[in-house]
Structure formats: structure tokens, C-alpha cells
Amino acid sequence: MNIMQSDISEANTTEAPPSSQGSWIALLTVAITAFALVTSEFLPIGVLNDIAADLHVSVGTAGLMITLPGVMAAFAAPLLPVSVKNLDRRYLLLGLTATMVGANAITAIAPNFEILLLSRFILGFAIGGFWATAIALSGRLAPSHLPIAKATATVMAGVTLATVLGVPIGTWLSDAYGWRTSFGITSVIGFVVLLLGFKFIPSLKPESAIHFRDLPALLRINKARQGLIIILLIGLAHFSSYSYLTPFFKNSAGFDSATISSLLLMFGIAGIFGNAFAGYSSNLNVRYTFAFVAICFAVVFFGFPLFAIHTSGAFILTALWGFAFGAFPTTANIWMFLHAPHAVEKGMPLFVGFFQIMIASGALIGGYVVDHFNANILLYSVLSFIILAVISIFTLSRGLNNPKQETCSISSE
Known part of the structure; x- marks a missing residue:
């Protein structure tokens, strides 16, 4: 993702001026804000059982904590950049950070499941708005001497740290002090970031506006549409099953909390x-990279019910799953840059949605x-999405290789 996003930024015609006031x-x-947002979004995955038991709902119903932010973010990502028009992006970032702080605070004290869902709905607004604007601003936030590629990589590091540290630490805190503590601490982190933002984020006046007619830019390009089909199939398979990874480990495999956190x-x-x-392999052939990622997912979904009930099998297959998902969004973004480079900037808000x-x-x-049914049925069911994705890669997108000029552009980074 870092490589992809850096190239999108360099493709823009409105790069940050040398006199940028960034630091x-x-x-x-902004990177820490990304960390807090991604942790907030996926923290329920590690504490779903605890929330379900505490608020007297089923695990599947508790999964709405992940569904609702996604729904709201899907609307906010394309609509917010269009709606704010000429608003200073500094105030937009601060407002979205404040929204995250408030949403997590409400989650931490929610007296019932309905209020908790309301807080997650509010969080989705912050998530969608942030990702639709933050990447484009990374070059202007950085010191003037820092290349845009490194600036973007710094912001995206917050996402990586959230996956590596945020969710596992949140799960550990939940086991030790209760799930509400995890969300409360995330809210406090967000508040500290908000104070830093007021002091250090410079004015970020918009240089151009995105209009509604610009949003479907990627959908107008055949090669981009082919990629979207593959992305949809793989994405549905992953997000359908990953949301219930912890319940599988707890209910089907019988692992303790320490093992699940590990x-x-x-x-x-x-x-x-x-x-x-993915950043390296997609430079060579993004279609074959997608095929390899899909095959990794297929091995995971087929093997999990059989082997992940044992500790060694669980660690091996979970590592393969993490590897495949780490490669997935990077490959998806690079596909769009290679095959629809002139439509990516205006199409990014809708792509985020x-x-x-x-x-x-x-x-x-x-x-x-x-x-x-059960988690095993779920894993075998999503395997069908992966099979369809592989078929699409080798039929619908057959022969669609990296254009030479774009490949050279990325390789020169």
C-alpha cells in the first residue's frame, strides 16, 4: 500500500509546494490518528465474545459493531470530500479526530447494545472521512525536504502498527480489565492526538475540489472494473471470516486468551x-500477485477447520492468513495505479467507500x-468466493499484464 500510495501522490499535478509548513x-x-482509527475499527474482533456476553446478544449480532462503521464509512468516504468543498483540511482532520474520540468514549460507557451501535455508526463517519483525505495530505504535512513517498509511508505505518499492536494489546487489556477499558484508552489516545493536532497541524487549504461527477472515474475504465471484481470477491471472503476469528479460536479451538492474543x-x-x-511482486506482475494471494487465502480457509484447532496449525495458518491480507490492499491499489493511473486521484474516495x-x-x-450454522461452515462458504476470484484472474483478466511505462515509474522509487 505504501508504494502504491506514494505513486498516486507523485502522479498528482498539484503537489505540495516547497514552502510547505509541514513538520x-x-x-x-496524523500517523497516530491512523493508528487510533484502525485500532478502533477492528478492536471488536478481539473482544467480540466479551461484548456479546456482557450486553446479552449473540456473537453474530455483536458483529454489527464492525458492520455499521463500514456502512457509514462507505457513505462518508465519497460524500465528505465533495461536501466540504473549500474547507481548510486542517479543521477537517481535527473534526474527524474529535469525532473518533467521542465515538470511542460513548462505546466505553454504553449502557446497552443500541447506544453502543450508535457510537460505532458515528465512528464510521470519522473512518471514511479520514481515509478519503489523509493520504492526499501527507505530502503537505511533511517537512518540505521529505519525499512524498516517505511521507505517505509514515502515515500508513499507523495502519501497520494498529494491526500488529493495537488489536492484540486491546484484546489483552480487555481480558485484564474489561472490554470497556480498551475503548476508553483508545479514546484517551485520540484526545492526546487531537491536542497535538491543534498545536502542530498547519493550515491545509484545498488546491482543487472533487465533484460528484468525478467519483465514478475508476468505474469508467474496463481494466479497473476487472480489478474491482477480483477485489470484491477476495475482500468479501476475508472480511466475512476475519471478523469472527476470535470466536473460532475460543469456541471451536478452545484456546485461552493469552494464546488468542499471540x-x-x-x-x-x-x-x-x-x-x-506485494509491493515488490506487483511491480513484476500484479495479476499473478493477485493469483498467489488468492491461493494463500484458499489454503487458509480450507485448512482452518481441520488444522487450526491445534496450536501449531493455528499459528501457521494464521501467519499465512496475515501474510495474504497484508498483500491484499497493496495489490489492489497497485492494480488501480497501473491500469487506471489518470483516474485514481478522483476515484479514490469511491474506492475507499x-x-x-x-x-x-x-x-x-x-x-x-x-x-x-457455525464458524467452520463460514470458512468453507467463503472459499467459494476465492475460487471465483481465481477463475476471474485467469479468464476475465487473462493476459492483462503490467504496462511497461507504469512499471518503470514504480521501480524507480
């Missing part, structure tokens, strides 16, 4: 290697199957 602390402030940490660490692999729809739909599908 390292402004850039790090497995989630393993998932995150493997994701770092998956991201690095597309990802959020996958998260929401996946959690909803997974919740229904878990409630009415």
Missing part, C-alpha cells in the same frame, strides 16, 4: 511481510452464518 510532528500526529499478534506481524512482498462496503457486507454475511 515531522504534524506528520506523526495469534492476533502473529497475524499482524505476517501482514508486514505480506505488504512488502468500496472497501468499507466490503467490510460491512462481510461482517454481516459472517454474522448470519455464525449465528445460524
Whole structure:
């Protein structure tokens, strides 16, 4: 993802001027905001059983905590950049950070499941708005001498740290002090970041506006549409099942909390290697990279019910799952840059919304199957999405290789 996003930024015609007022602390402030947002979004995965038991709902129903933010983010990502028009992006970032702080605080004290869902709905607004604007601002937030590629990588490091540290630590805190403590601490982190933002984030006047007619830019390009089909199938498979990973480990495998936290940490660490692999491999052939990622997912979903009930098998398959997911968004973004480079900037808000729809739909599908059947049935069911994705890669997208000029552009980074 880092490589992809850096190239998108360099493709823009409105790069940050040399006189940028950005600084390292402004850039790090936004990176920590990304850490807090991603932790907030996926923290329920590690504490779903505890929330379900405490608020007297089923695990599948508790999965709405993941579905609702995705739904709201899917609307906010394309609509917010259009709606705010000429608003100084400094105030937009601060407002979204404040929204995250408030949403997590409400979650931490929610007296019932209905109020908790309301807080998650509010969080989705912050998630969608942040991702639709933050990446484009990374170059202007950084010191003037820092390349845009490194600035973008710094912001995206917050996402990686959230996967590696945020969710596992949140799960550990939940086991030790209760799930409400995890969300309360995330809210406090957000508040500290908000104070830093008021002090260090510079004025970020918009240089151009995105209009509604610009949003479907990627949908107008055939090669981009082919990629979207593959992304949709793989994304639905992952998000349908990953949302219920902890219930599987607890209910089907019978692992204790310490083992589950270790497995989630393993998932995150493997994701770092998956991201690095995809950045290199997609430069060579993004279609074959997608095929390899899909095959990794297929091995995971087929093997999990059989082998992940044992500790060694669980660690191996969870690492493979984390590797595949770490590679997935990176490959998805690079596909769009290679095959629709001139449409990416204006199409990015809708692309972010597309990802959020996958998260929401996946959690909803997974919740229904878990409630009415079990986690094993869920894993075997999503395997069909992966099979369709592989078929699409080798039929619908057959022969679609990296354009030479774009490949050279990325390789020169």
C-alpha cells in the first residue's frame, strides 16, 4: 500500500509546494490518528465474545459493531470530500479526530447494545472521512525536504502498527480489565492526538475540489472494473471470516486468551511481510500477485477447520492468513495505479467507500452464518468466493499484464 500510495501522490499535478509548513510532528500526529482509527475499527474482533456476553446478544449480532462503521464509512468516504468543498483540511482532520474520540468514549460507557451501535455508526463517519483525505495530505504535512513517498509511508505505518499492536494489546487489556477499558484508552489516545493536532497541524487549504461527477472515474475504465471484481470477491471472503476469528479460536479451538492474543499478534506481524512482498511482486506482475494471494487465502480457509484447532496449525495458518491480507490492499491499489493511473486521484474516495462496503457486507454475511450454522461452515462458504476470484484472474483478466511505462515509474522509487 505504501508504494502504491506514494505513486498516486507523485502522479498528482498539484503537489505540495516547497514552502510547505509541514513538520515531522504534524506528520506523526496524523500517523497516530491512523493508528487510533484502525485500532478502533477492528478492536471488536478481539473482544467480540466479551461484548456479546456482557450486553446479552449473540456473537453474530455483536458483529454489527464492525458492520455499521463500514456502512457509514462507505457513505462518508465519497460524500465528505465533495461536501466540504473549500474547507481548510486542517479543521477537517481535527473534526474527524474529535469525532473518533467521542465515538470511542460513548462505546466505553454504553449502557446497552443500541447506544453502543450508535457510537460505532458515528465512528464510521470519522473512518471514511479520514481515509478519503489523509493520504492526499501527507505530502503537505511533511517537512518540505521529505519525499512524498516517505511521507505517505509514515502515515500508513499507523495502519501497520494498529494491526500488529493495537488489536492484540486491546484484546489483552480487555481480558485484564474489561472490554470497556480498551475503548476508553483508545479514546484517551485520540484526545492526546487531537491536542497535538491543534498545536502542530498547519493550515491545509484545498488546491482543487472533487465533484460528484468525478467519483465514478475508476468505474469508467474496463481494466479497473476487472480489478474491482477480483477485489470484491477476495475482500468479501476475508472480511466475512476475519471478523469472527476470535470466536473460532475460543469456541471451536478452545484456546485461552493469552494464546488468542499471540495469534492476533502473529497475524499482524505476517501482514508486514505480506505488504512488502506485494509491493515488490506487483511491480513484476500484479495479476499473478493477485493469483498467489488468492491461493494463500484458499489454503487458509480450507485448512482452518481441520488444522487450526491445534496450536501449531493455528499459528501457521494464521501467519499465512496475515501474510495474504497484508498483500491484499497493496495489490489492489497497485492494480488501480497501473491500469487506471489518470483516474485514481478522483476515484479514490469511491474506492475507499468500496472497501468499507466490503467490510460491512462481510461482517454481516459472517454474522448470519455464525449465528445460524457455525464458524467452520463460514470458512468453507467463503472459499467459494476465492475460487471465483481465481477463475476471474485467469479468464476475465487473462493476459492483462503490467504496462511497461507504469512499471518503470514504480521501480524507480
